[in-house]
Amino acid sequence: MGKSRTKRFKRPQFSPAGDCQAELAAAANGTELEEDDGPAAELLEKLQHPSAEVRECACAGLARLVQQRPALRGLARGGAVRRLGPLLLDPSLAVRETAAGALRNLSACGGFEVCDDMVAKDIMTPLVPLLRECSAGLDSNEAPPREEKEQSRSSVENIANEAVNVLWNICECSSRAVSIFTREGCLESVLKCLSRFPTNVDLAVSAAYCLQTVTEDNPELLRAFGAPALQVLEAAMRAPASSMAYILLKTLVAGTVWNLKDVIPSKSQAEIISAILRILSEVLDMDAGAVVIQMKEAETQRLRAAAETEERSENANGVGLTEDDEMEETPPRRRVRRKTMISDLLPPTNEELREATALLTAQQTALEIIVNVCCSEDPSDDEWEEELSSSDESEAFMESSLGDGGGQLLSPLCLSHETHAALTNLHIPGKVFEKTAFPSSAAVDVCSRSPTWKPLVRKMNTVQWRALVCLQSLVSLLEVEHLGGAPALQALAQHLSTLLFSQPDLAEHSDFLEAISGALRALLQTMAAKNIAQCMTPDQLMTLCRAGIQSGSVGVRVNVVSILGITGSVLAKEDGALETLKTIGCFLLEVATKDPSLVVVGEALDALFDVFADGSEAERASVQIRLLSALKEFQPVFKMKIRKEGKGRYSPDQLCVLDNVKTNLRRFVAYQETVEKRLAA
Template identity: 70%
Template sequence: MGKSKNKRFRRPPFSPTGECEAAENDEAGLDDSPAVELLEKLQHPSAEVRECACAGLARLAQQQPSISALTRRDAVRQLGPLLLDPSLAVRETAAGALRNLSACGGFEVCDDMVTKDIMTPLVALLKECSIGLDSSEISLKKNKELNKNYVEDIANEAVNVLWNICECSSRAVSIFNKEGCLEIVLKYLSRFSTNVDLAISVAFCLQAVTEDNPELLKSFNAPALQVLESAMFSPTSSMEYTLLKTLVAGTVWNVKDVLPSKSQADTINALLKIFSDVLEMDVGEVVIQMKEAETQRLNAATETETEETDEMNGDTLNEDDEMEEVPHKRKVRRKTFISDLLPPTEKELKQTLALLTAQQIALEIIVNMCCSDDPSDDEWDEYSSSDESDAFMDNSFNELSGQLMSPLCLSAEVHTALTNYLIPKKVFEKITFPNSMAVDICSRNPTWKPLIRKMNTIQCRALVCLHSILSVLDVDCLGGAPALQTLAQHLSQLIFSQPDFIKHTEFLEAISSALRTLLQIMASKNISQMVKKRKRQQLRSNYYLP
């Protein structure tokens, strides 16, 4: 997955919306009865009963103890045929149940799903949805009251199932190649201007299946590349489109070998321009702005409902005035309010999460850009977290001379684009955690609190990205000796600003690797490190620095 001295990233085999709930019961005492009852209802003649059963299974699939029960009861074989159920609502909920199961089940469950031939009905469903897109306007008219396009919604769920399975199973990727799924999902992607959610799901899937898949590269003809180009250069009207462009840029990087050689430099510049724009956004400021926008939206909805309530009460009071005996005039407030029916954070939280995801992906792709492609790219899979640091040390110094090895080979196009778009500077800025006001906003709101963990992830990715950039760029491209001295001081302060950092393994590994690399470069160039003696001693004891 990457050279031992430069980590590469793959997305974890979990859908971003498929987080598993905490287990409430021990597996030993697990009761299979809820799963058994719901699975029996999948064969019910009523479409509504089948739909409710699928929805119940989707909820169960998010609870870790229930996954083993669903696997034992052969839920995949029973849900698979429902992907082609006569009822569109059943198809959607069945796909949703399989999406959660594949997202929360991990490698073993996804591999088992392929073994149980889930790909056959899944590919058939994707093909039917592709044909149905041409008549989607009819679908919209039929469901005008629900404001729902079943074809696109079913396609979105099905693509997420495909994405999760292909992340975990090479057999699924092989079936993806043989069945011509690329043409199908590209057709979905081409609708990015009208359905960005579907396009994002497709872009996630494409980024997964195009990585290390030379067989699929043969299918990327000129029309296919044109679809990617159109999505990548789409006008950025929201954070969702920012995420879409970032994901498509990652796919373009994966298929760069099929691009004409004369356009490679321009393409790499375009990719890093997108990543530069994404990283330039201040997450802390975005969180504050989005929270303010959410508050204004909910206040406006509350004012509107209050006005409607007053009008309703006014009409009631006018009728009461005609009665001779009225004890007192009292406003009657409805039990259900408009604001109660609005998802309180759906819009703003979704956009904030889209930006955070885009920044994480941008950092990961930059890391991959800084890695040379050779057979040792899978070495990272062989190392445990503790081995990664040792492997880095073994490869960072020449055993004979003790001198820092030369930077990894980096193409001139990537090298130029990294410096032209100030990628090192923007990565440096991301290693600092967002401002305290943004963190406080998230910590005080249960629905926003998960964003703190996402911000932690971005900080760790930035540190890993910093380590990669330090390995491939020379001192002048990094800003010279003053910039490195400032960075060293900042990293040392960052470590000791978090007393409990030892509990966060990922952060500890990321910052120790980045700081070690930086200090080694400074030592090899005879640059004063400007780290206070006391902190230097602590660093030596914690990280075994030279």
């Protein structure tokens, strides 16, 4: 089981101030860019203007422009990073903020390739001193007039927020950026931003995201966490959950502290682990659907009250109806217009939407952290290393582990006693199970009717998908009794089947299909190992597999052939399963010989080994589908594919597994030859 955070999710973006509407309008209309002219070139040129106001507006225009993919490519070629970078240290605080905002949007929209390029173009050189200056500014004890001091501090915090977001984005995409972060001592500056949580939760959340990223698998940085740094984290974890933003903050800090567990004194391990998982448990306890509905109703009431207040104000100022106006048809109620420009990538501009988004993000993050908690730190697979003599190949194959556990290529998961106890005592498996249900239909309906709230539907779905991935880890990890016993597993299997077959156009929902097929694979594996009766009918099984094998996701295809192997190996030990075994065998043979991915091919071959490793029904089925001749014909093709396609396309670990599958294929062919001879006699 690998780490869960393999995909970047959409980041909140910098929203430029409304002072530069002409520049923003020009940028917004610049969807067709030329190499040497157009809005991008004009804005880049204005970055060098002697007027700070012009530079600020140019940065704001670029912040908007980079959200358009054609413009993004043009700006990457046009040297935007090298021109924006120096403005991070511009004499004008407003220019610093908008330059950092443009870089934030560039790094969030551009993905891994752009972030790597930003590091290569030396963005860290101005970014690191900017963070240090912001850190010093947050601590400033100078005594200008109070109003001026507060305004200056607010500007510094705004700049720090944009800068930390740039740092977070590029560190998640670039190991070189993480190395620079560690070497240049950026930790102190980011911790200072985190410590502002009592007065500026947005800045603290950005810092917490950054810390969670840079502390993952970074032993060198972990050594820099002394007592003062740990105290800052502890204070943030203990912050009152006065809003959903603070709940998100506590969740992110819990993830950071989990990354730091190796540097925490052993005497405090149990207490810290319990505190981390308690926060995650409390986050999962919340009913996100109810909160979404509540927040949407609050927004509606607020907008209605604002409209009524504005109408009364206009009437009080004499802006009422004239006699002529009264003859006109009464116009519909005016809607309150937003003054800021909105896109899907911009952060919510109203408090209710921000609150709902923060809770859904916190639940998604909590589920991702639980998956990481469940990950084995030292994967190994000793069962593949056993050498078997060629003279005993058929007998050895019969006795190998392939007939026992579905030929799994994943190592068993393991947990410390403290983690195991906290997971079970806080009832986290049950809470994860609840989150695997489809989102509240009422909440989905409410969000679907509003363009600004509609993106939350995707977020609610993402929470469900993450819960399914998390469930997969927990089922693979915990003993049956800690999951509620055999009846609970059977109920869970029925629940997953209901979810699966209630989804129309199954093959089109790749994210959902990958998550639920992975959870079902782990559950069926556990049930098979404990001889617990399975619940999917052969027709349901084949419906799932036929839909899954059409998916463009390798993960989905691997899951469905593995499910076939697990279920087939159970059926092979029962009477009356001959026709089903023949159907399964033909399906797996087709996948093994036709799928374009060698990873899927290897899994399909493993599944064939599992299904036809033992049992009289399996032996008869293998002969009737001519399994031996098909595998003999495919054996040299498989060897050639590994040799020609392996290097460059597959990792060393994948090649090692494929090599083992090749070896087991040879052994299985030898075993099938003895089966056919015995049945022929």
